[in-house]
Amino acid sequence: MAYPTQLGFQDAASPLMEELLHFHDHALMIVILISTLVLYTILAMVSAKLTNKNVIDSQELEFVWTVLPAAVLIFIALPSLRILYLTDEINDPHLTVKAVGHQWYWSYEYTDYSDLGFDAYMISTEDLEPGQFRLLESDHHVVVPSESSIRVLVSAEDVLHSWAVPALGVKTDAVPGRLNQTGFIVSRPGVFYGQCSEICGANHSFMPIAVEAVPLEHFENWSLLMLEDA
Structure with missing residues (x-):
């Protein structure tokens, strides 16, 4: 049951909801890391630390910001697909x-x-x-x-x-x-x-x-x- 000033979810009362809460925490940590990295990049660019020619034309940096989003999608998609399968699987209900x-x-x-x-x-x-x-x-x-x-x-x-x-x-x-x-x-x-x-x-x-x-x-x-x- 929800209560006043509650910020999080209700206490899980089923194994499925427990999995959803774990996935929420997992995805939230990834979002926090991405937000921190983006904020640091913006601040570094404002302070002219990342605006020199060696950084802007860096092939290694382009490789990182191409591969990193793909890796993030994998880390989110795999547990998401697992939970999606669990929600659809109903074996021999009582x-x-x-x-x-x-x-x-x-x-x-x-x-x-x-x-x-x-x-x-x-x-x-x-x-x-x-x-x-x-x-x-x-x-x-x-x-x-x-x-x-x-x-x-x-x-x-x-x-x-x-x-x-x-x-x-x-x-x-x-x-x-x-x-x-x-x-x-x-x-x-x-x-x-x-x-x-x-x-x-x-x-x-x-x-x-x-x-x-x-x-x-x-x-x-x-x-x-x-x-x-x-």
């Missing part, structure tokens, strides 16, 4: 949830069960209970087992939406007539919040997502209760 975006709420179906589904609406400010978060709390949580592979099928009923939960490293567009998929493994029990991340109309900011990760036995009890109430 549970599949279908999320459908509507103007302006989400509906969920647990496709491994015959009749388990619900609509999730935002809880209005006046109905919030102590400890609940404004604009982030919904009347139904997406309950999933922790430490299990979860696949989410994402689509939309009317316009473009986007199913995003930052702490899980998940953000997938919901497109009418198209079924996109994403996956994650929640590392620890807890409630993780997200919102629709595609401008979808007047109430775009009122489509919260609440994913609640619980131990497997608790999830089984919850699913039985939901099926009995259906």
Whole structure:
């Protein structure tokens, strides 16, 4: 969960988000090094240290500033492609949830069960209970087992939406007539919040997502209760 004056990302709650945080730090260090080198070069040129003929016509220097950007691209591209592969790889999920975006709420179906589904609406400010978060709390949580592979099928009923939960490293567009998929493994029990991340109309900011990760036995009890109430 984000907190006031926070500068960095939320704490990672999935292995995928941990990889994304590592890649962010890796790329940020490269950006800092490049910025430092460029700033030094500019200051040296202003002070006339790099404006003599031997420097401007140096073949070695031209070789360096040709090879160096290529090396930088390789150092960024290799881990980036690895993470891209990880985000697309969903092997034998333990549970599949279908999320459908509507103007302006989400509906969920647990496709491994015959009749388990619900609509999730935002809880209005006046109905919030102590400890609940404004604009982030919904009347139904997406309950999933922790430490299990979860696949989410994402689509939309009317316009473009986007199913995003930052702490899980998940953000997938919901497109009418198209079924996109994403996956994650929640590392620890807890409630993780997200919102629709595609401008979808007047109430775009009122489509919260609440994913609640619980131990497997608790999830089984919850699913039985939901099926009995259906």
